[in-house]
Each structure stands twice: as structure tokens, then as C-alpha cells.
Amino acid sequence: MKRYYAIAGSLLATLMLILSGCTDSAPNGPKASLGSVTVNKYVAIGNSLSAGYQSNGLYESAQIYSFPNLIAKQLRTAGAAIGDFQQPIYSDPGTPDAGGVLASRYEIISLNGPVIGPKGLTAGAPTNLALQRPYDNLGIPGAVIYDFLDTTNITTKSTARANPLFSLVLRNQAAFGSSVFNQTKAMHPDLITFWLGNNDVLGFATSGGTSVNAFSGLATPTPADKFAAMYAQALKSLRDSLPNAKILVGTIPDVKAIPFFTTIGPKMAAGIPAAYYLRYQKHGVAGSSNDSTKLTEPGAPLICLTASPYASLLGQPTGAWYRYVAQLKNIPISALYASYHAAGIDTTQPFGFDSHNPFPDALVLDAGEQQTAADAVAAFNATIASVAAANGCAVADMNAFFTMIKTQGGIVANGETFTADYVSGGLFSLDGVHPSSKGAGIVANKFIETMNVKFGMNVPYVDINTLPGIPAPLSKAMAGKSIPVIPSSAFRSLDMLWGN
Amino acid sequence: MEVSLKQHLKYGTCWLSAILLISAIAFGGGFQLNEHGARAMAQGGAFAARASDPSAIYFNPAGLAGQGTSLYFGATFIMPKVSFFGPIKDANDPNIQNETKMVDQTFTPINLYATYAIAPDLNVGFGVMNPYGLGTEWDPNWVGKYITTKIDLSTFYFTPTIAYKITDQLSLGVGANIVTGSVKLSEEKNVINTDTKVTLDMTAKTAYGYNIGVQYKITSDMIFGASYRSSVKIDASGPATFDPNFAVVNVVNDNVSASLELPATAFVGVAYKVMSNLEIEADYQFIGWSSYKELNIKFQNDPTKDVVSPKNYEDTYMIRVGGEYTIDALKLRAGYLYDHSPVPSAYVEPLLPDANRNGINIGAGYQITKALSVDVSYLFLKFDQRKAENTAIQFDGTYNMSANLFGIDLGYSF
Numbered sequence: 001m002k003r004y005y006a007i008a009g010s011l012l013a014t015l016m017l018i019l020s021g022c023t024d025s026a027p028n029g030p031k032a033s034l035g036s037v038t039v040n041k042y043v044a045i046g047n048s049l050s051a052g053y054q055s056n057g058l059y060e061s062a063q064i065y066s067f068p069n070l071i072a073k074q075l076r077t078a079g080a081a082i083g084d085f086q087q088p089i090y091s092d093p094g095t096p097d098a099g100g101v102l103a104s105r106y107e108i109i110s111l112n113g114p115v116i117g118p119k120g121l122t123a124g125a126p127t128n129l130a131l132q133r134p135y136d137n138l139g140i141p142g143a144v145i146y147d148f149l150d151t152t153n154i155t156t157k158s159t160a161r162a163n164p165l166f167s168l169v170l171r172n173q174a175a176f177g178s179s180v181f182n183q184t185k186a187m188h189p190d191l192i193t194f195w196l197g198n199n200d201v202l203g204f205a206t207s208g209g210t211s212v213n214a215f216s217g218l219a220t221p222t223p224a225d226k227f228a229a230m231y232a233q234a235l236k237s238l239r240d241s242l243p244n245a246k247i248l249v250g251t252i253p254d255v256k257a258i259p260f261f262t263t264i265g266p267k268m269a270a271g272i273p274a275a276y277y278l279r280y281q282k283h284g285v286a287g288s289s290n291d292s293t294k295l296t297e298p299g300a301p302l303i304c305l306t307a308s309p310y311a312s313l314l315g316q317p318t319g320a321w322y323r324y325v326a327q328l329k330n331i332p333i334s335a336l337y338a339s340y341h342a343a344g345i346d347t348t349q350p351f352g353f354d355s356h357n358p359f360p361d362a363l364v365l366d367a368g369e370q371q372t373a374a375d376a377v378a379a380f381n382a383t384i385a386s387v388a389a390a391n392g393c394a395v396a397d398m399n400a401f402f403t404m405i406k407t408q409g410g411i412v413a414n415g416e417t418f419t420a421d422y423v424s425g426g427l428f429s430l431d432g433v434h435p436s437s438k439g440a441g442i443v444a445n446k447f448i449e450t451m452n453v454k455f456g457m458n459v460p461y462v463d464i465n466t467l468p469g470i471p472a473p474l475s476k477a478m479a480g481k482s483i484p485v486i487p488s489s490a491f492r493s494l495d496m497l498w499g500n
Numbered sequence: 501m502e503v504s505l506k507q508h509l510k511y512g513t514c515w516l517s518a519i520l521l522i523s524a525i526a527f528g529g530g531f532q533l534n535e536h537g538a539r540a541m542a543q544g545g546a547f548a549a550r551a552s553d554p555s556a557i558y559f560n561p562a563g564l565a566g567q568g569t570s571l572y573f574g575a576t577f578i579m580p581k582v583s584f585f586g587p588i589k590d591a592n593d594p595n596i597q598n599e600t601k602m603v604d605q606t607f608t609p610i611n612l613y614a615t616y617a618i619a620p621d622l623n624v625g626f627g628v629m630n631p632y633g634l635g636t637e638w639d640p641n642w643v644g645k646y647i648t649t650k651i652d653l654s655t656f657y658f659t660p661t662i663a664y665k666i667t668d669q670l671s672l673g674v675g676a677n678i679v680t681g682s683v684k685l686s687e688e689k690n691v692i693n694t695d696t697k698v699t700l701d702m703t704a705k706t707a708y709g710y711n712i713g714v715q716y717k718i719t720s721d722m723i724f725g726a727s728y729r730s731s732v733k734i735d736a737s738g739p740a741t742f743d744p745n746f747a748v749v750n751v752v753n754d755n756v757s758a759s760l761e762l763p764a765t766a767f768v769g770v771a772y773k774v775m776s777n778l779e780i781e782a783d784y785q786f787i788g789w790s791s792y793k794e795l796n797i798k799f800q801n802d803p804t805k806d807v808v809s810p811k812n813y814e815d816t817y818m819i820r821v822g823g824e825y826t827i828d829a830l831k832l833r834a835g836y837l838y839d840h841s842p843v844p845s846a847y848v849e850p851l852l853p854d855a856n857r858n859g860i861n862i863g864a865g866y867q868i869t870k871a872l873s874v875d876v877s878y879l880f881l882k883f884d885q886r887k888a889e890n891t892a893i894q895f896d897g898t899y900n901m902s903a904n905l906f907g908i909d910l911g912y913s914f
Contacts, residue, residue, distance in 0.1 A: 015862060015880070024885045027585050027898040029596030078594075111748040412894040414587060415646035416690050423692070424749070445589075452592065460594045465643060469693030474746045 032078045035456040037246060039080035043136055043189040044068030045148065045180060046250075047199050048434060049443075050139025051169075052087070055430035055470070056490065057105030058141060058165065059094025059124060062429075063087050065437035067444040068137050068193060070462050074448060075191070078459045087137040088169045091124035095165070097489075106430040106490060108472045114423060115485040116430050126168060134176040134183035140169045143180070144199045145227060146215070148234045151178040181234070185241050192238070193447055195250035195398070197384065200227055201376045205255040206433065208304055208362040209283050209369035219284065220372065224379035231380075232387045239391040246455050247393040248447060251381045253402035255373045256302065259422035260432030261365060263484065265303040268311045269295035276353050278314070281361035283369050287343025289358040291366070299367045305422075305432040307363040308486040310351075319347030321360050324488050394454035396447050411442060413464040418442065422484065429470060441467045534818070534837070535576035535879070536611050536629055538907035542863025542877035543822025544835025546781040548767035549725035551715065553911060554613035557627035557661050560713035560727040560767065561673025564615055564623045564663035573612040574875070574909030579604070581904075582636070582853055586888075586897020587643060596898065600644075602850075603637040611909065621665035625675075629657045631729075632681070632762050634852050640697075645688040647895055648851045649697075655681035655704075655734075655762065659711070669717040677709035679732050679762070685851075689742075691751050697743045700756050700797065702736035709762075721773040731764040731791055740799060755800040761791040769820075780823035789813040789842035810892055816842040822861065829867040833877070836860055841886075848888035853899040855886035863907070871913045879905040 044050045044066075051058060052066025063069070072085035097104035103123040109115040128135075140147065142163040150157070151173070158167045170176065170183060177183035184192070200222035203211045210219050215226045238247060255261065272278055277292035280301060285291075293300050303311070310321055319333075322340060326333040337347075346356040365373070381399055388395045402420075405411045405427070410419035418439070419425035422432055427439040435443055441462040448459050537555030540547035547555065551563020554572040582602035588595050615625035632655040640649050656679070663673035681704040688695045713727030737757035745752050769783030792813040799805040822835025839857040848854060863877030883901035890896065 015860070015878070023581070023902055024900040026583075026599065026900075027596055027885065027887075029585070029588075030592055030594050031597060032594040414643055415687075415893065415895060426690070426692075449589070458592060458594050461589055463643065465645070469690060472692040472694075474691065474694060474748065 030458050032460045033458045034075070034078050034080055035458055037190070037455050037457055039075055039082060039190045039246075041136075041187055041189040042068070042072055042075055042080070042082050042085065042191040042193075043184050043187055044071075044139055044193050045184060046139040046193070046195040047143040048139065048141035049198060050137065050193070050195055051141050051165075052137075052139070052440065053141045054434050054436060055106040056118075057094035057103060058090050058168075059092045059103070059105055060089050060127070061092050062094075062437065063089055065440050065467055066137060066139070067435075067440040067447065068139065070441055070444040070467075071193065071447060071459075072136070074444070074459050074462060078457065080191075082136075085136045086128060086131050086133075088126060088135050088171075089128045090168070091127050093119070093121045094124050095168075096123035098162075104490075106486070108423070108430065108470065111472060111474065113485045116423075117485075117487045117490045129171065134171075134187055135169060136187070138169060138180050138183060140180070141165045142199060143196060144203075144214075144222065145196045145230045145234060146222075148180050148196060149230075149237060150180075151182070181237055181241075184238070189242065189245055191451075192242075192245055192247045193250070193396075194235070194238070194247060194393070196234070197227065197231065197252045197380045200380065201252065201255060201373055202433070204376070205365060205369070205373045206260060206304060206306070208306075208360070208364050209366070209372070210362045221376035224376065224383070227376075227380055228383040228387075231383050232390075235387050235391045235393060239393070246451070247388075247391070248396055248451055248454070249384055249388050249393050250396045250447070251384050251399040252377050253399050254377055254406075255365075256370065257402045257406045257420060258433055259420055259425065259428050260305045261302040262420065263305055263422040263432060264307045264311050265295050265300070268303055268307075268314065271311075271314055276315075278352050278359055279355050279357075280352075280359040280364045280366070282364075282366045283361065283372075285358075285361055287340065287345055288356045290355045291358075301364045301366040302370065303359075304363050304365065305484075305486070306488075306491045307359075308484055309488040310359075310363065314352040315350045317348045317357070318351045321351075321363075322347065394450055396450040398443070398446065401446050413442065416464065423470065423472075426469060436470050437467045438464055438469060534839070535578070535609060535905060535907055536631070537572065537613075538574055538576070538863060538875035538877040538909040539824075539831075539833070539865055541576065541879060541905070541907045542833035542835060542861050542865075542875070543781065543824060544783075544820040544837040544859065544861050545818075546769060546771075546783040546820035546822040546835060546837075548713075548727055548783050548785075549715070549723050549769035549771035549781050550779065551713070551725055551727075554615045554625060554627070555611065555909075556663075556673070556713075557613045557615070557625050557659055557675060558611070558629050558631070560715060560725045561625075561661045561663050561675045561711060562671040562713040562715035562725065562727070564625050564661060564673050565621060565665040565671040565715075567615055567617065567623055568913050569615060569617045570911060570913040571614050572909060572911045573610075574907065575608050575610045577906040577908075578607040578609070579904045580607075581902050583900045584644070584850060584853070584897055585900070587895045588897055598643070600638065600642050603639065605635055605637055607633070607635055609633060615661075623661075623663045625659075625661040625663070627657070627659040627661065627675075629659065630655060631657055636851060636853075638850060640688070644850050644895060645695075646690060647849065647893060648685070648687050650686040651684070651851050653681070653683045655679060657709075671715040673713045673715075673727075675711045677711060677729070677732060679707040679709060679734065680704060681734060681736070682738075683736055683758075683760075689751075691746055691749060696746065696751055699741050699743070700738070700758075701741075702738035702756060702758060704734045704736040707732050707734050718770075723771045724769070725771070726766070726768045728766045729764060731788060732762045734760045734762060736760070750802060752802075754802060754805070756797055757800070758795060758797045760795065763791050764788040774823075777826040778823065781821070783818075783820040785818040785820065786815070787817065787842065788815050790815045792842075810847065812844055812847050813842040814844060816840045824865075831865040833863040833865065834861060839881075845887060845889045846891050848886055848891065848899065849893055849895065853886065853888075853901060855883040855899065855901060857881050857883045873911040873913075875907070875909045875911070877905075877907040879903075879907070881905065 052063040054062035093103035349357040551560035556563030609630035612628040658678040661675035709732035711729040771781035837859040865875040881903040
């Protein structure tokens with residue numbers, strides 16, 4: 001009997017030993033690598049999107065999550081000997097507002113509302129000024145395509161554009177190069193991301209179609225023909241001086257896809273009583289206006305995030321908007337009233353519900369302005385595609401990417417859904433224009449996907465789980481479905497970005 | 501000096517250690533558990549034709565007819581091993597190298613059967629079994645934490661049964677299934693800049709089903725069996741807790757409910773007595789998994805949190821073959837099973853990763869005394885390497901899975 005147990009026991013043990021070795025090996029698959037591409041230097045060229053500008057400010061804890069810095073980290077994992085990716089770091093809480101002392105960065109002051117704006121903190125300071133070479137990240141908040149080749153003295157330029165960030169990024173033209181192009185050349189990059197053109201239309205759009213463009217002299221986006229000439233010259237210069245570099249350009253997303261334009265409108269619409277319409281000023285109108293909307297019909301105007309302080313004043317006999325404009329222009333309110341009164345404005349009438357006190361042009365992107373912006377984006381993207389092809393550059397279609405996110409209601413990463421909703425969506429930061437850190441990760445992954453496909457590389461993707469969300473004081477107060485409260489003064493820095 | 505097995509047991513020196521009789525949950529095809537008695541388990545679970553011990557209450561109630569009054573009870577000890585490689589965005593994504601191992605757990609479904617012979621041709625019986633269950637656990641910070649961190653599903657079937665020998669060849673049996681169960685799901689959810697742990701703890705309202713079976717002795721050596729167990733609709737509800745709560749963004753505790761249909765299943769099998777001491781059997785089992793199309797979780801106070809999770813399981817089948825060789829008081833058993841996965845590639849997910857499985861069983865039974873017997877079995881389940889591709893949850897990757905199972909049962913005849 002014992003023999004049977006011995007046999008059975010050893011059979012069982014042998015079987016278990018054999019079977020437990022029968023586990024599958026790891027699946028076959030590629031390892032992270034650069035393919036046949038050598039990357040010893042990566043340079044990012046662009047605007048605030050490349051700089052890691054978030055929530056109305058440039059600050060270190062956002063800059064470390066700029067999409068170029070995220071790409072650099074993934075390149076290193078794939079074996080690129082690029083060393084540190086140097087950026088023009090500005091210590092937290094970041095760059096100052098127009099007053100020069102307090103930080104312009106928005107924070108969530110309270111989720112009750114929500115109330116969003118600068119917290120009155122003293123601005124930070126640049127901390128990477130001693131770098132003995134140009135920055136690897138040449139993204140300059142406020143840059144338009146013109147600025148790539150422009151060699152104007154940066155002090156003059158910063159003053160003229162009311163934007164000190166040209167000086168921050170280019171630092172010393174004599175030492176590092178007189179333009180973004182020259183500073184790029186000096187570094188001999190093997191890999192370049194080039195994402196410019198957004199501001200050539202965003203300046204127009206975020207000002208409600210009122211900002212005067214430097215190239216047309218009118219309140220328009222950069223004219224398509226001028227954009228085409230500048231873009232062609234930019235990429236050709238880059239390609240001629242760096243014949244072997246891998247250049248990746250980005251297309252321009254549709255302006256309607258960003259929460260800057262999609263947040264206030266629906267909330268205001270809910271506040272328009274059934275019998276009323278919103279009276280608003282169309283493009284170029286400065287006085288009374290009969291143009292009306294319910295804000296919900298097809299072709300309705302979009303309301304800018306800048307309308308936040310005024311949206312809750314609908315129906316009140318207020319001149320708050322005109323007081324703000326006077327303050328901005330630094331003229332007495334009396335002088336301003338005189339000129340607007342002549343155009344038919346009467347601030348004793350219900351704001352937004354009376355044709356004599358209409359919702360202002362600068363806070364509205366009407367159907368015509370939307371079309372102008374869309375036409376500009378389409379023209380710019382056609383230019384980008386053809387110029388990239390002519391110069392052997394790969395195109396990361398960020399326009400199609402953001403449109404897809406909008407049409408499919410969001411994007412999923414590791415089980416988390418991201419949408420373009422303001423604050424709660426996770427993709428955009430508090431200014432409604434620039435991506436959050438997680439959004440930057442999603443943008444980085446789109447660039448990485450393109451370089452993997454077009455350049456035959458195998459750079460690993462960023463794990464979005466590892467990126468921080470928007471800092472928020474999650475407390476016990478109850479959230480309302482009301483309009484986010486953002487003080488009007490908070491938007492001055494955003495204006496500065498577009499040279500308004 | 502020779503020491504008999506009886507003395508081994510008495511002195512606790514048995515080389516097969518005792519198995520805990522703790523009722524818990526376990527891991528099976530889809531989430532069906534196939535281990536309901538160590539004797540059947542050792543033979544690939546091919547037992548619907550013979551059904552010649554009280555585990556007939558599970559395999560084929562008709563087999564209960566003509567059995568003596570007896571008790572049969574035990575447990576299975578299940579140890580799955582799962583590795584996930586990914587997640588990957590496309591076929592070239594180097595993240596296929598990123599391996600995450602599922603937390604090792606041991607599950608112990610139980611079985612308890614009793615039968616009473618009212619007459620030589622009439623038996624009643626009662627069984628307690630876990631025909632459906634699953635459990636998976638991942639590190640709370642793993643890359644898929646926003647999809648799942650832990651899930652425990654358990655079901656208990658309480659089955660009163662009656663079986664009648666109509667003729668010497670034909671027997672019929674029928675049982676009522678009184679079903680209870682629970683499901684507990686955990687995952688992380690990102691709230692602006694922080695994680696909260698979501699736990700849904702749902703208990704099922706008692707539900708009902710039935711099973712029927714027939715057994716036909718074709719010849720003195722060949723027997724045919726067929727049985728059917730109805731689907732059972734489970735309605736479960738319970739608290740949803742968020743840890744921590746964030747009232748300001750409406751992340752607050754609530755109550756949830758969900759419905760789930762446990763599939764209908766049918767066995768057909770034929771057993772053949774090759775020699776006086778060797779029996780073999782082959783069974784085909786159909787499982788109507790297409791009843792599990794989606795998991796719909798409703799929040800009582802906040803419908804915006806409702807989740808509709810498509811599953812799209814497909815009807816599937818199992819093939820089982822096994823045999824038993826008797827030498828005096830000892831029975832040696834072996835078997836093989838093939839379990840076809842009900843889950844299409846686009847719906848393979850870390851909550852219940854699944855693949856086609858091949859199982860190899862061996863086991864033995866020993867008649868200790870005229871009344872007391874013991875059965876032990878070992879099953880090695882080898883899953884095909886499973887690619888989750890173009891998944892609905894956008895979490896593609898590859899799963900490697902296997903499981904070791906041990907079963908022990910004691911039988912006592914009155």
C-alpha cells in the first residue's frame with residue numbers, strides 16, 4: 001500500500017514540477033529605442049504651449065511638466081544622450097502680472113463657485129540664468145511665427161509687446177544668438193519640435209475679435225498669405241542650416257475646442273429668462289446693438305472666459321464693463337462715457353438685455369468671428385502641411401487630435417477619462433487655453449506617437465498617472481453649478497501674451 | 501513497521517496537509533467555478549454521466565437515485581497566477597515590457613452534499629456549492645488602478661434535490677437552487693489632483709433557479725447523462741463609499757445597485773466501463789454566457805456616476821474527459837479539460853482576465869473504512885497567453901495566466 005502512495009506522491013510532485021515550469025514567457029515585443037536615429041540634442045521651438053505655461057503664469061512646478069520636458073525624459077529612457085533638458089525656469093509662484101510685483105498665476109481659491117484667480121502672492125524669479133548656452137526649451141509665451149526669425153533687440157521687443165518673456169528665454173542675444181533661429185542653430189539639434197502659429201489666431205480669438213494684428217493693422221488673425229510666407233521662410237531656414245535634423249511640426253487646433261470659449265456661454269444661457277435674449281455687440285460694433293441670441297441655437301456666439309466677472313451682472317443697470325475699460329486705458333471714466341454715449345450706450349439700462357447696454361464685443365466671439373478664426377486655422381494648417389512636406393519635416397496633426405477629443409467626448413488614458421471641460425475635465429489648466437500637466441502629457445504622447453511612426457523610433461509613452469492634476473483645495477463645501485468667479489484684473493496677463 | 505493511512509490521519513502525519521474549510525471565492529472559466537468535488541475534479545470534472553456520489557447534486561441530480569444515505573463534503577484550494585504586460589497604445593509600444601503581477605491569493609470554494617435514501621429508488625438530497633465566483637487583486641498603485649484594484653464575487657447555491665429511479669435504466673432528478681451572493685469592487689478614481697478609493701459592496705437578494713437531470717443506462721457498461729441548470733438573475737445592492745469624500749465636487753457616499761445574470765449551463769456525457777475496474781467518461785458542457793452583455797451599476801443619488809460597462813460575453817463550451825482505475829480500496833484518477841473562454845479580445849480586462857484553458861487533473865480516492873472515504877485531486881490549469889486588443893476600456897496588453905488547484909473531499913456513508 002505504501003508503495004502506491006510513494007508512486008502516486010512522486011508522480012504528483014513530478015507533474016507539478018513540470019507543469020509549474022509550463023508558464024508562458026513574456027510576450028515578444030519591441031524594447032524602448034531610438035531606432036536608427038541619433039539624438040544627442042533635442043530643442044523645442046514654440047510659444048506658451050511649448051514653454052509649459054499654465055493657468056495664466058509661467059512657473060517651475062508647471063514648467064517641469066512642459067510637453068518638451070516630458071518628451072526629453074522619454075528620449076533619455078530610449079537611450080538618447082541628451083543630458084539635462086534646460087529650461088528658463090521661473091520659481092513658483094511664477095511670473096508677475098502687469099503690475100510687476102504679484103504673481104499672475106491662477107489658483108483655485110475655492111471650489112465653492114468655483115472662485116479662481118491669482119492669490120496675491122509675490123512673484124518668483126528666474127533661477128536658471130547662469131546657463132552658459134541657449135535653453136533647450138525655446139518656447140516663448142506670446143510668440144507668433146514672425147518671432148522665429150526676428151532679430152530685434154529683446155529689450156526693445158519686450159517693451160513694445162509688453163511681454164518680458166522674450167528677454168527671459170533669449171536672455172543675451174550677443175552671447176547665445178540674436179533670434180530663436182540663431183539660438184537653435186547654435187545647439188546643433190538632432191531632433192526639433194516646432195509648434196508656432198497658435199498665437200497668430202488666438203490673439204484675435206481670445207480678445208473677442210478686438211485685438212489689432214501687427215501684420216494687417218486690423219482686428220484680424222495674421223493674414224493667411226503673410227503667415228504662409230513667414231512659415232515657409234522659417235522652416236526653410238531651419239532645414240537649410242540643419243539638413244539632417246529630425247523636425248516635427250504641429251498643426252494648429254481649432255479655437256472652439258478650448259474651454260476658454262465653452263465654459264461661460266452655457267452657464268449664461270441658463271440665466272437668460274424665457275422671454276429675453278442676450279443683446280451683444282458683433283465684430284467692430286462699439287455702440288448699441290440689436291443683435292440677439294439665446295446662446296444655445298446653432299451659430300450662436302461663444303462667450304469668452306474673460307466674461308466671467310460680467311456674466312452674473314446680466315439684467316442689472318451696470319457700467320462695470322466700461323469702468324474696467326477706462327482703468328485699462330488709464331483714462332477717466334467720464335471721458336470714456338462721453339465717447340460711448342455718443343454711440344448709443346446707456347448704462348442705466350439692463351446690461352445684456354437691452355440694445356443700449358449690450359454684452360461687449362471683446363467678450364464675445366460671434367458667428368462671423370468664429371468663421372474668421374476657423375478660416376485662419378484652416379489656412380495656417382494647409383500652409384504647415386505643404387511647407388513641412390517641402391522641407392522634409394514630419395507633421396503631428398494636433399488639430400485633428402483635439403477635434404477628435406471634442407467629437408468623441410474625451411480621451412482615455414489608463415482608465416481615466418479626460419475632457420475639455422473647464423477644471424473638471426483635467427486636460428486644460430485654469431486659464432482655459434493652456435493644457436494642464438496631465439494635458440501636456442497627452443500632447444507629449446501625440447508628438448511621441450508621430451516621431452515613432454514617422455522617424456521609425458520606439459520612444460516609450462508618458463504614463464499620465466504619474467503627472468499631477470491641477471492643485472485644488474478639496475474641502476467640504478458644496479459645489480454650485482454657477483459661473484466661475486474670476487476677477488477681471490486677472491486677465492491682464494493673458495492679454496499681455498497676445499499683445500492686446 | 502507498516503503504518504496504515506488510518507493511523508496517519510489519526511496522528512496528523514498525512515503527507516497531504518489538511519485543507520481549510522473556509523468558504524470564500526475562486527477563479528474559473530468566465531467566472532464559473534468547475535471544482536465541485538475532488539473525485540469529479542480529478543477526472544476533468546467529467547462526471548455528469550456517472551454522477552455516482554452525492555456530488556451528483558451539482559453534476560446530474562438523476563445520479564442521486566439509488567445511492568445510499570451519505571454525506572460528501574470538502575473544499576478546493578485555488579491559487580491563480582496572473583501577469584499583465586502593458587498597457588500598450590499600439591503594436592510597437594515598448595511598454596509591452598512592463599510587467600505587473602496580480603497579487604497572489606488563495607481561494608477556497610466549498611462543497612457540501614447530503615443524500616438520504618427514502619427508498620431504494622428514491623433519494624432526496626441537499627447541497628451547498630459555489631458555482632460562480634472570482635477574485636482578482638492588484639497593487640493599489642498599479643498602472644490600471646483607475647480601472648480596478650480588487651474584486652471579490654461569491655455565490656452560494658443551496659440545492660434541495662429529489663431523484664427517482666423510474667426503471668432500472670432510467671433515472672430522473674430535479675433540484676431547486678436558492679442562490680445568494682455578493683460582489684465587492686474597488687478602484688481608484690482621480691478627483692482633480694488626488695485619488696479617492698471607490699468601493700462598491702453589493703449583496704444579492706436571494707434568487708431562485710432550478711436544475712434537472714436524466715440518466716440512462718444504455719447497456720450494463722455504458723451510461724448516458726444529461727443535466728441542465730437554469731440561468732439565475734441576481735439583483736444586488738449596497739453602499740458605495742469614497743475614501744476620502746469630497747462633497748464640493750459631489751464625490752460622496754451613496755448606494756449602488758446592479759443586476760447580473762448567471763448563465764444557464766447544460767452537461768451531456770457518456771461513461772463507459774472499459775474493464776471491471778476501469779471507467780472512462782467524456783462530457784460536453786454548454787454555458788450560455790451570452791446572458792452577460794453588460795454590467796450596469798446605478799448610483800441611487802447621482803445618476804451622473806452610473807456606469808455601463810460592456811462585457812459582451814459569448815456562449816461557450818467545455819470538453820471534459822476522465823477516468824477512474826480501481827485497485828481494492830484505492831482509486832486512481834486522471835482527466836483533462838478544455839475550457840473555451842467566453843470573453844472576446846476587446847473585452848478582456850484586468851477585473852477578470854480570461855483565456856482558453858487546458859487543464860490536466862490527477863487524483864486518488866481511498867476507502868478508509870466501509871463508511872469513510874477520502875478523495876484528493878490536483879488540477880493544473882494552463883491558460884493560453886491572451887492578447888487584449890482594441891479593448892473597449894482602452895487598456896490593451898497581454899495576460900499570462902495559470903492556476904494550481906488542490907481538492908479534498910471526505911465521504912461518509914450511513
